[in-house]
Amino acid sequence: MNIRVTILALSLACRGLPAQPVHHSVRLNVIVTMQEGTNAVLEQVPVKFATRSKKIKNLKDRLEGHSRRSQTSVIDLLSMSDDMYDRSESFWLTNQIVVYNATWKLVKRLRRLSSVMDVSPESVFPLFNPVQVDTTSDPTSFDSSNWNIAQIGAPKIWSSGYTGADVVVGSIDTGVRASHQALRSAFRSTHNWYDPETKSSTPYDATGHGTHVMGIIAGNNGIGVAPDVKWITCKGCRSSGCVVSDLLACFQFMLCPTKWDGTGKDCSKAPDVVNNSWGAGQGITTFNSVINAWRSAGIIPVFASGNTGPSCGSVVSPGDNTNVITVGATDMNDQLGSYSGKGPTSKGAIKPDLVAPGSSITSSCFKSDAEFCVKSGTSMSTPHVSGAIALYLSKFPNATYASVRSIFQKTTVTASVSASSSCSDGSAYPNNNFGFGRLNLSF
Structure with a gap:
């Protein structure tokens, strides 16, 4: 039997927006982040509701309303710039808009809007290929x-x-x-x-x-x-x-x-x-x-x-x-x-x-x-x-x-775990190797 061990991980490729494009025709997917974040909205959600479902719906409704109001200037600009991008997608959860295949000219216009905090290229978390299975x-x-x-x-x-x-x-x-x-x-x-x-x-x-x-x-x-x-x-x-x-x-x-x-x-x-x-x-x-x-x-x-x-x-x-x-x-x-x-x-x-x-x-x-x-x-x-x-x-x-x-x-197990002092001050728990210990179901 062919034995291989698979170790899968993800790493982040982060790239900042260049000061100017390599070529005037460059297009890229960008994420537009609004000045108004979502934390204030979350803080306004009442703690107690009759059911969890009602609380989540209330949270969703508030976030949707917040994004509609705060994203108006971006939506208006996009509606007048049809030839400068392919499509856009609004995310009420984070109050962001992804603009696909945007021209550099549109990116610069978006960055000038006072309601916009940041315009950055869309990042990709590349998957490492399996090593063993x-x-x-x-x-x-x-x-x-x-x-x-x-x-x-x-x-x-x-x-x-x-x-x-x-x-x-x-x-x-x-x-x-x-x-x-x-x-x-x-x-x-x-x-x-x-x-x-x-x-x-x-x-x-x-x-x-x-x-x-x-x-x-x-x-x-x-x-x-x-x-x-x-x-x-x-x-x-x-x-x-x-x-x-x-x-x-x-x-x-x-x-x-x-x-x-x-x-x-x-x-x-x-x-x-x-x-x-x-x-x-x-x-x-x-x-x-x-x-x-x-x-x-x-x-x-x-x-x-x-x-x-x-x-x-x-x-x-x-x-x-x-x-x-x-x-x-x-x-x-x-x-x-x-x-x-x-x-x-x-x-x-x-x-x-x-x-x-x-x-x-x-x-x-x-x-x-x-x-x-x-x-x-x-x-x-x-x-x-x-x-x-x-x-x-x-x-x-x-x-x-x-x-x-x-x-x-x-309830974690620590007795059988080799608590190396590496990355921590001594071998006490929690530490930066094992945290509080190894998962142990005892409840």
Whole structure:
């Protein structure tokens, strides 16, 4: 059998606007950020509502109204400049507008508007190609194929009657092969899939990354942490990388899901948890307003620390944001993966928050409905925590981000973890290698 280990990561290609174009005919996709941010809107949303759904709808309505009012000058300019760009797309979640294939002349006009804070080229988060994969049609054929599920204690939670029922987990990834035998029964029946690029009505996976990730969260056959959860996904990453406009569309979809064609917004179908096995760079604040909105809506954001180790300070954004749960990776011997991103953040905060199994993980693959494969990376450790949160929410449906974070910090395993003093002052927990320790389901 051909054995290969897959380590998947994302890195950010950031490019500032040039002082002048290389050629007068240059065109580029740009993101227009308005002077008026969204934090003030979030602060105006009442704390208490009769239901979570009503709160999210109120939040969405306020953000939509805010973006309509503040984006008027940009919309007016675009309406008079049809020959200077192909199309535009407004995002109410972040109060931004993406202008596609804009001329340099239009870019300069946009930058002169007093209502505009910034006009920057659209960034792309390029995917690293898989390094190693082992495939089979029988997930039990791998040696210790489900060691990760046993190690974190998921079976004992299942035996107490909590398997993720009535909880919804979302993912922003390369797509998911929804017809896979390990995933099809848990795929929510509606408002479950969005592809910003092609508007495809049928879920698919561009690289296999997203299918493997979702299998760890929701797969049956013993590969998933929360086998009775319902899942949804948004294709924020193409085979060539994760384009910021796609990511923004997916962030918005998660706050208020739509049908596959973008119609029929229904905020009552927002997921409880969103898994994000991607990220890059340090100290990047591009998605801070999104994270704030998700937190306001009661959505728990979980991010990978990145496959950027072993150096200190290698944890990636948005995983270096202190308002998200950030996950590093270990192997079956509780050793930290050499690739696992470490803290501290650029602002000195300890990250990750905890670690979970990430090396040699068996899950669903995307080339057929019966294929399983082994992959490694923080992309694999992160969905263990997302699935674990789903189990916790199935037992405690009213749990908050704060209570989830607290219980997962208190119940981690540290005795078997090799607490190197690297990147930290001593070996005490939390530290910048393992956070509070390795995920352990005990509640």
